[in-house]
Amino acid sequence: MVVEEREVMEVDVLFVGGGVASLSSALHLSRLIKEHNKKVEQEGKGESLDEVMIAILEKGAYVGAHSISGAVIDPVSLRELIPDYQERGAPIEGEVKGEEVCFLTETGKIKAPFIPPPLNNHGNYVISLSKLVEWMGELAEEMGIDIFPGFSATEVLYEDGKVVGVRTGDKGIGPDGEKKANYEPGIDLKAKITVFGDGSRGNLTKELIKRFNLDSGRNPQNYVVGVKEVWEVPEGRIEPGYVIHTMGYPHKSETYGGGFIYGMKDNHVSVGLLTGLDYKDPYIDPHMEFQKFKSHPLVAELLKDGKIVQYGAKTVPVGGYFAIPKLSFDGGVIIGDAGGLFISQKIKGVHVAMKSGMLAAETIFNALIKSDFSENMLSSYDRSLLESSVGEELYKSRNFHQTFKKGLWSALIRSGIQYVLGGKIIKSRLESEPDYISLKKVKDYYGTDNPTDEQKRVIKFDGKFTFDKETDVYYSGTTHEEQQPPHLKIADLNICFTKCKEEYQNPCQRFCPANVYEIEVDEDTGEERMKLNFSNCLHCKTCDIKDPYEQINWVPPEGGGGPKYTRM
Numbered sequence: 001m002v003v004e005e006r007e008v009m010e011v012d013v014l015f016v017g018g019g020v021a022s023l024s025s026a027l028h029l030s031r032l033i034k035e036h037n038k039k040v041e042q043e044g045k046g047e048s049l050d051e052v053m054i055a056i057l058e059k060g061a062y063v064g065a066h067s068i069s070g071a072v073i074d075p076v077s078l079r080e081l082i083p084d085y086q087e088r089g090a091p092i093e094g095e096v097k098g099e100e101v102c103f104l105t106e107t108g109k110i111k112a113p114f115i116p117p118p119l120n121n122h123g124n125y126v127i128s129l130s131k132l133v134e135w136m137g138e139l140a141e142e143m144g145i146d147i148f149p150g151f152s153a154t155e156v157l158y159e160d161g162k163v164v165g166v167r168t169g170d171k172g173i174g175p176d177g178e179k180k181a182n183y184e185p186g187i188d189l190k191a192k193i194t195v196f197g198d199g200s201r202g203n204l205t206k207e208l209i210k211r212f213n214l215d216s217g218r219n220p221q222n223y224v225v226g227v228k229e230v231w232e233v234p235e236g237r238i239e240p241g242y243v244i245h246t247m248g249y250p251h252k253s254e255t256y257g258g259g260f261i262y263g264m265k266d267n268h269v270s271v272g273l274l275t276g277l278d279y280k281d282p283y284i285d286p287h288m289e290f291q292k293f294k295s296h297p298l299v300a301e302l303l304k305d306g307k308i309v310q311y312g313a314k315t316v317p318v319g320g321y322f323a324i325p326k327l328s329f330d331g332g333v334i335i336g337d338a339g340g341l342f343i344s345q346k347i348k349g350v351h352v353a354m355k356s357g358m359l360a361a362e363t364i365f366n367a368l369i370k371s372d373f374s375e376n377m378l379s380s381y382d383r384s385l386l387e388s389s390v391g392e393e394l395y396k397s398r399n400f401h402q403t404f405k406k407g408l409w410s411a412l413i414r415s416g417i418q419y420v421l422g423g424k425i426i427k428s429r430l431e432s433e434p435d436y437i438s439l440k441k442v443k444d445y446y447g448t449d450n451p452t453d454e455q456k457r458v459i460k461f462d463g464k465f466t467f468d469k470e471t472d473v474y475y476s477g478t479t480h481e482e483q484q485p486p487h488l489k490i491a492d493l494n495i496c497f498t499k500c501k502e503e504y505q506n507p508c509q510r511f512c513p514a515n516v517y518e519i520e521v522d523e524d525t526g527e528e529r530m531k532l533n534f535s536n537c538l539h540c541k542t543c544d545i546k547d548p549y550e551q552i553n554w555v556p557p558e559g560g561g562g563p564k565y566t567r568m
């Protein structure tokens with residue numbers, strides 16, 4: 001076998017994924033190194049850390065292209081990382097001064113008489129994560145951090161069982177795996193420490209968890225998928241920073257999740273729906289549920305005479321404290337969403353991701369000083385995270401998601417008591433199971449193999465308020481090089497046309513918010529085939545999580561492909 005020569009590039013610290021956790025970490029590390037060197041110079045003792053090369057790999061076409069969140073952020077971590085963030089022009093859409101929580105029935109709403117404490121956002125900020133990340137990317141470049149957008153990390157590199165970097169994906173491979181004229185082999189990026197910030201259900205983090213058994217003794221991770229649009233609405237419709245959270249419609253009480261409406265600057269509004277991926281109904285389609293949400297009078301009135309500006313989707317890890325894997329190993333650490341660091345009770349992950357990045361940076365700084373990149377050294381990051389303010393928040397709401405297993409009403413009561421008492425009633429771990437297990441077979445859920453559209457709660461899209469997936473994908477700016485192998489790897493296509501069809505009626509066609517999976521019938525032969533519209537993929541990873549046979553593996557497509565978010 002001929003082993004292909006690859007370019008090798010060496011850096012000191014490599015960040016995989018250019019999201020908010022990685023940028024916070026890189027900025028903090030760069031500052032720690034500068035302060036240390038200044039001190040050494042002033043005091044004339046100790047050794048300076050000269051020319052430490054910090055690099056960030058980002059699979060999106062630009063920094064921020066794949067960053068998407070609600071989002072209302074608690075500014076605590078932003079303030080700590082960049083104390084003069086306002087003077088430096090941080091893109092804040094509005095400070096939260098008004099908010100409400102509503103329970104929705106199909107056509108009405110019941111406004112909560114008070115804001116439940118975990119959802120109290122007074123003084124927090126509505127932001128667009130893609131804008132914030134783009135801004136942080138500029139600050140990172142000013143600090144001399146090297147950012148490489150348009151590069152997917154496809155493999156972890158190991159030497160003697162230790163992580164030593166990553167390989168980037170080859171470019172110019174045709175649909176059948178042949179090298180095209182523009183073929184360029186990926187490069188090997190080697191680092192003393194590799195930081196994995198590859199997001200919710202990160203493909204490389206998934207591999208690391210398995211290889212190093214990082215989830216041993218922990219709960220399996222659970223996720224929600226958030227589907228969201230940004231609209232421009234007539235002037236005065238909603239104040240920037242105004243926040244509405246909803247429960248109830250369109251979700252049944254057995255389904256975890258809820259809606260959000262956040263007022264942004266320039267008469268824009270962010271509207272979205274979170275759907276827990278531990279849902280049971282095989283006919284749930286999170287994109288369609290979101291379209292129903294927009295049809296509710298509360299949302300429809302707000303959007304009336306407005307126009308859609310952008311669309312996107314992402315998953316978020318909600319398993320909580322007991323589902324956080326070990327975050328360190330020889331040669332690397334995991335940060336942000338990739339590590340399952342999200343506080344589902346507060347619907348917040350941005351300040352947690354930032355703080356995890358900063359704490360990782362402190363550990364990395366000490367590792368650089370001691371030239372020790374072992375698991376033993378790096379595990380101080382796990383400890384400092386759990387002892388930090390965000391560790392405390394995670395611990396306090398440690399069983400939040402698990403309390404929803406018995407439905408919304410039971411959960412509201414149990415989680416409310418838990419919050420008031422700081423998690424003291426259910427102290428120990430409530431068990432959970434992976435999301436794909438909860439999906440029921442069509443016959444078991446509906447009592448028939450042929451549920452009606454009414455039973456399935458299907459709606460028609462009007463093209464004005466409600467859109468089909470293709471139309472929505474257009475507003476995400478998503479593109480991929482068409483002439484490449486599909487990046488959704490289905491282990492055994494036969495299962496799709498046999499067991500999956502009979503038992504679940506191919507739920508991939510519904511749970512994917514971008515219409516990537518389409519089952520077509522060949523007109524001539526009458527045979528079914530899977531048409532993968534991979535070019536639509538929003539990189540949300542829902543398919544990798546929810547497929548009932550666990551046979552879909554999401555791998556990174558050629559770098560630069562995917563959504564092009566600017567306001568999400």
Ligand code: SF4
Pocket residue numbers: 488511512513514515516536537538539540541542543544554
């Ligand atoms: Fe999300 Fe998978 Fe669909 Fe891509 S193919 S948009 S990752 S569900």
